[in-house]
Amino acid sequence: xxxxxxxxxxxxxxxxxxxxxxxxxTGNKFMVDEDRCFECYVCIRAEICPVDxxxxxxxxxxxxxxxxxxxxxxxxxxTGIDGRGTAEMKTNDVTGRYGxxxxxxxxxxxxxxxxxxxxxxxxxxxxxxxxxxxxEQMNPVTKLMSDKTxxxxxxxxxxxxILSCVLEFETKDTKTVSIINALRDVSKLVNTVFSVGCIxxxxxxxxxxxxxxxDEAGIFYRPNGKINIGLGRPLAP
Amino acid sequence: xxxxxxxxxxxxxxxxxxVVLILGKDxxxxxxxxxxxxxxxxxxxxxxxxxxxMGILKMLRIINRIKPGRTQEGPVFNDKKELAxxxxxxxxxxxxxxxxxxxxxxxxxxxxxxxxxxxHTVQFSLGIFGxxxxxxxxEILEVTTMCGHHMISPRLAERLASDVRDGKLSREEAVxxxxxxxxxxICNKTRASKLIEALAR
Numbered sequence: 439x440x441x442x443x444x445x446x447x448x449x450x451x452x453x454x455x456x457x458x459x460x461x462x463x464t465g466n467k468f469m470v471d472e473d474r475c476f477e478c479y480v481c482i483r484a485e486i487c488p489v490d491x492x493x494x495x496x497x498x499x500x501x502x503x504x505x506x507x508x509x510x511x512x513x514x515x516x517t518g519i520d521g522r523g524t525a526e527m528k529t530n531d532v533t534g535r536y537g538x539x540x541x542x543x544x545x546x547x548x549x550x551x552x553x554x555x556x557x558x559x560x561x562x563x564x565x566x567x568x569x570x571x572x573x574e575q576m577n578p579v580t581k582l583m584s585d586k587t588x589x590x591x592x593x594x595x596x597x598x599x600i601l602s603c604v605l606e607f608e609t610k611d612t613k614t615v616s617i618i619n620a621l622r623d624v625s626k627l628v629n630t631v632f633s634v635g636c637i638x639x640x641x642x643x644x645x646x647x648x649x650x651x652x653d654e655a656g657i658f659y660r661p662n663g664k665i666n667i668g669l670g671r672p673l674a675p
Numbered sequence: 676x677x678x679x680x681x682x683x684x685x686x687x688x689x690x691x692x693x694v695v696l697i698l699g700k701d702x703x704x705x706x707x708x709x710x711x712x713x714x715x716x717x718x719x720x721x722x723x724x725x726x727x728x729m730g731i732l733k734m735l736r737i738i739n740r741i742k743p744g745r746t747q748e749g750p751v752f753n754d755k756k757e758l759a760x761x762x763x764x765x766x767x768x769x770x771x772x773x774x775x776x777x778x779x780x781x782x783x784x785x786x787x788x789x790x791x792x793x794x795h796t797v798q799f800s801l802g803i804f805g806x807x808x809x810x811x812x813x814e815i816l817e818v819t820t821m822c823g824h825h826m827i828s829p830r831l832a833e834r835l836a837s838d839v840r841d842g843k844l845s846r847e848e849a850v851x852x853x854x855x856x857x858x859x860x861i862c863n864k865t866r867a868s869k870l871i872e873a874l875a876r
Binding site for chain 2: 453454455456457459478480483484510522523525526527528529530531532536542544546549550551552601602604618621622625628629630631632633634635636637638639640642643644646648649652657658659660661662663664665666667668669670671672
């Protein structure tokens with residue numbers, strides 16, 4: 439994204455809209471700090487500029503990733519959906535992706551609203567890979583991995599800055615606490631924040647096996663979350 | 676797509692915040708939607724937004740005409756009774772589509788029990804890890820996390836609250852600007868209005 443300085447009237451109306459805080463002053467006008475910009479296009483969608491000074495810059499690889507992971511209107515070629523991950527537990531009633539004895543994790547790196555580089559994403563993916571996880575093949579970040587067993591990410595994209603991305607992986611529920619401990623350890627090494635989600639298939643009577651594991655280990659979870667209510671058909675076996 | 680999972684706030688505030696997502700059978704692949712949205716991105720956004728802004732009853736009438744594989748985001752509820760009534764109607768319609776409810780576990784489970792359903796799969800939010808000093812203050816996070824894709828900037832939330840405080844904007848206008856940024860339409864306008872009011876005080 440860039441601002442046409444010949445058009446900019448320096449009204450500052452756009453400044454608070456930028457999730458990256460990338461709109462900065464230059465004299466009595468404003469410009470986009472390219473390093474900080476996520477290419478999320480919020481500034482354009484907000485339709486706030488009275489003189490239409492924002493212009494989309496042509497994006498080349500790997501900068502295209504900024505837009506792909508930051509603008510939620512983009513559709514990832516790999517997943518076929520807009521958004522930053524897959525349908526994960528939302529369609530588990532028909533896909534059966536998470537079964538009994540398994541637990542799924544979503545790690546939204548850069549969220550809420552801080553942003554990240556793939557270098558930090560790699561730190562996290564490599565930390566959980568050591569515990570033993572299976573990264574979701576359809577996930578856009580998994581597709582950027584050079585080695586899906588170690589969680590390493592290809593070198594040419596590591597420094598790209600994005601608003602957030604989702605690491606998705608599954609493992610046996612017996613590894614739940616080890617995964618969370620690995621995430622706690624790596625959280626001290628990253629220059630960003632990440633939000634963690636934990637997915638579990640409920641038993642037919644409605645009990646949630648992973649809840650017991652979290653409770654016994656004294657692991658915090660919020661009182662609100664997501665519930666797939668099992669109306670999808672045909673139901674997965 | 677974890678955009679409705681990590682909404683911040685205390686239990687009292689979250690008691691007025693439920694999001695329902697309806698997903699087609701063959702998600703994640705939806706060639707019709709992909710092709711259309713790529714070719715006509717602006718029209719796609721306008722149509723999608725118009726669809727999301729429709730009322731619940733109208734939406735229910737339209738649900739049966741949704742092409743297989745399309746995702747339907749929203750609606751957002753402030754009231755548990757309305758949520759329960761909506762879920763009951765969804766169950767009766769037997770659409771065959773996956774339905775996901777985001778909200779307080781205890782409250783949603785109460786609704787499910789009332790219509791003889793039980794959770795199939797759940798996702799817990801284990802909170803935020805890492806450099807929390809980079810985050811805005813909690814009151815702002817409660818506003819910005821209502822757009823899970825974080826299209827609402829913390830600076831915008833601060834600015835709108837400040838404008839309301841100074842009498843430059845009405846609360847309704849501030850909420851309109853705020854919710855416009857959330858393209859998915861999952862920002863709870865009623866809750867946003869209360870949060871902006873509290874921020875403006």
